[in-house]
Amino acid sequence: RPDRRRICAVVGASRNLLGSGYGDLIDAHEIVFRVNRAPTDGFRSDVGERTTHHVMWPRDLEEWQYDRDAYLLMTPITANTKDVFDRILYQVEEALRWDPQRVRIIHPEFVMYLHQDWTEGWMTYPSTGFITLMIALNVCDEVDVFGFGADASGRWDRYYEDVPEDVSQFHPARIEAAVLQEMEENAILKIFRGNRLDAGEQPEESEQH
Numbered sequence: 001r002p003d004r005r006r007i008c009a010v011v012g013a014s015r016n017l018l019g020s021g022y023g024d025l026i027d028a029h030e031i032v033f034r035v036n037r038a039p040t041d042g043f044r045s046d047v048g049e050r051t052t053h054h055v056m057w058p059r060d061l062e063e064w065q066y067d068r069d070a071y072l073l074m075t076p077i078t079a080n081t082k083d084v085f086d087r088i089l090y091q092v093e094e095a096l097r098w099d100p101q102r103v104r105i106i107h108p109e110f111v112m113y114l115h116q117d118w119t120e121g122w123m124t125y126p127s128t129g130f131i132t133l134m135i136a137l138n139v140c141d142e143v144d145v146f147g148f149g150a151d152a153s154g155r156w157d158r159y160y161e162d163v164p165e166d167v168s169q170f171h172p173a174r175i176e177a178a179v180l181q182e183m184e185e186n187a188i189l190k191i192f193r194g195n196r197l198d199a200g201e202q203p204e205e206s207e208q209h
Contacts, residue, residue, distance in 0.1 A: 006030055008140035011047060012129040012147035013038040013158040016194035022146055023048040025192075029144065033136055034070075035129045038147075039160050046194075047147070047159070055106070055132040075106045075131050106131065119175050130176045133189075143189040149177050152195045 009029035026048035040049045051070040114126045
């Protein structure tokens with residue numbers, strides 16, 4: 001509504017969420033974006049449990065535990081329109097059988113815009129997390145970011161599974177991290193770094209929470 005600010009959380013899947021205790025803080029946001037198939041079961045104290053919008057690759061749909069109250073935003077894995085529909089049409093049809101009123105497809109031109117103007121054309125496409133973040137910045141008045149970047153040991157992998165390789169190699173992760181850092185320095189968003197905090201430092205909470 002015009003008489004209130006829309007405060008959003010964007011929750012990635014970084015291992016830096018483990019031990020963060022951010023669960024209640026994340027759930028206190030009006031809108032909570034989650035990325036790909038990252039679960040909340042078993043991790044509630046660190047990642048929360050509310051989801052209003054879930055952004056994912058269509059191929060992750062089979063492994064996703066549906067939150068029937070959430071909107072599903074399906075992101076193309078390239079910025080090529082024909083390739084998008086050739087690859088994901090059958091999975092989109094499966095999603096539509098779930099609840100067609102809550103399914104959306106992110107336009108490939110938006111992904112291409114991010115790829116060319118924000119991540120300098122590196123790799124094939126931006127990460128799902130970065131796409132989600134930029135959607136949030138377009139619809140929210142305030143954006144708090146959780147679960148992005150490496151953990152305290154420098155690992156770029158997920159809180160819910162062990163990945164043998166550095167997942168940052170599949171996306172322009174370090175460019176995206178630099179963009180987020182610059183946005184934070186310019187007060188465009190706030191980053192909650194979880195277990196990347198220095199020893200003894202306590203997580204900072206926004207005044208509005």
